[in-house]
Amino acid sequence: NSIEGIERIFAEWGKDIAAVIVEPMAANMGLVLPVPGFLEALRGLCSQHGSVLIFDEVMTGFRVARGGAAEAFSVQPDMWTFGKIVGGGLPAAAYGGRNDVMEHVAPLGRAYQAGTLSGNPLAMAAGLATLQEMESQDAFNKLEQLGQQLDKTVAQKLSAAMQAGKLSYVRKSSFFCFFFGNGTAPRNFAEVSACNMNQFNKVYHAWLNAGIYMGPSGYEVGFLSTEHSQQDLERLVSVVGENI
Incomplete structure (x- = not known):
């Protein structure tokens, strides 16, 4: 939550910072909201230095808004991580991002990501049903x-x-x-x-x-x-x- 702190870090190490991952609002130390301008400053610095801004939306995704914290705070990251609600009560996680970032993942790119339970049909069906139910109930x-x-x-x-x-x-x-x-x-x-x-x-x-x-x-x-x-x-x- 220190705009001055992140500006100082980017000023010294900006060319070496490949990515920044942050909870857009911290919910594992009580509830700490971003101070006004913090997420916007982080977005601007990442864009300026070519760093990928990643929002950890495991807790906030599909909970604070349909579009998660990115929608709630009107700040667009380059990538997201999701969990919890996305599985509808079953173990599941997901990630996504801008087309040019995701194209680095196989089969289009060289970064290989897979797991035994990746895309588990039961968890995916439960997650989709949960999101559809939330939408239908407003x-x-x-x-x-x-x-x-x-x-x-x-x-x-x-x-x-x-x-x-x-x-x-x-x-x-x-x-x-x-x-x-x-x-x-x-x-x-x-x-x-x-x-x-x-x-x-x-x-x-x-x-x-x-x-x-x-x-x-x-x-x-x-x-x-x-x-x-x-x-x-x-x-x-x-x-x-x-x-x-």
């Missing part, structure tokens, strides 16, 4: 509407605690995260690590006791589902308010 709009409901619920129930610096809240599409002991949303891993993980553990166990199943680490995010209701969101946020 799932992306429903998830955003749920997210906006969660925003309002957090504002109603936790605004005083956030103003007091007891926690911060971040959401993008169906991703959300609470950071404890920090009134400002973290911008990098160091700031995430400085949050109060003991407070998270207290809230986490309170969630469990209330029948709410969240990730067991302060470094994980929560996910909204089209099956969640306003009542679910109220319970989720109420437990936070009762335990900080």
Whole structure:
């Protein structure tokens, strides 16, 4: 999330940088969104120096938008990697990119990529069915509407605690995260690590006791589902308010 940092690295090593791979929004250290201009700066530097910009969209692909984070943030990479949703609940991964990049892969090019389960018919059918179901249900709009409901619920129930610096809240599409002991949303891993993980553990166990199943680490995010209701969101946020 440091524009100055990537500019310094490219200024010194730009001619040697073949590719840059990045999660367009980090979701394995809580939820850390790109600071304004960061992805755009990375796109510009990669284009300037002839480096391939790769978005790791294993978590964000087909989740934050139909076109993933590239669509959500309006920044186009040269290549993508996908996983999770793309297999419809079965083990699968995929990658893709610009025509001139992908033409280097066999049989058109010299780079050979294959595996025992590559293109597994069952996983491909499950992934396609999942994406078709999401499209037919208008799932992306429903998830955003749920997210906006969660925003309002957090504002109603936790605004005083956030103003007091007891926690911060971040959401993008169906991703959300609470950071404890920090009134400002973290911008990098160091700031995430400085949050109060003991407070998270207290809230986490309170969630469990209330029948709410969240990730067991302060470094994980929560996910909204089209099956969640306003009542679910109220319970989720109420437990936070009762335990900080």
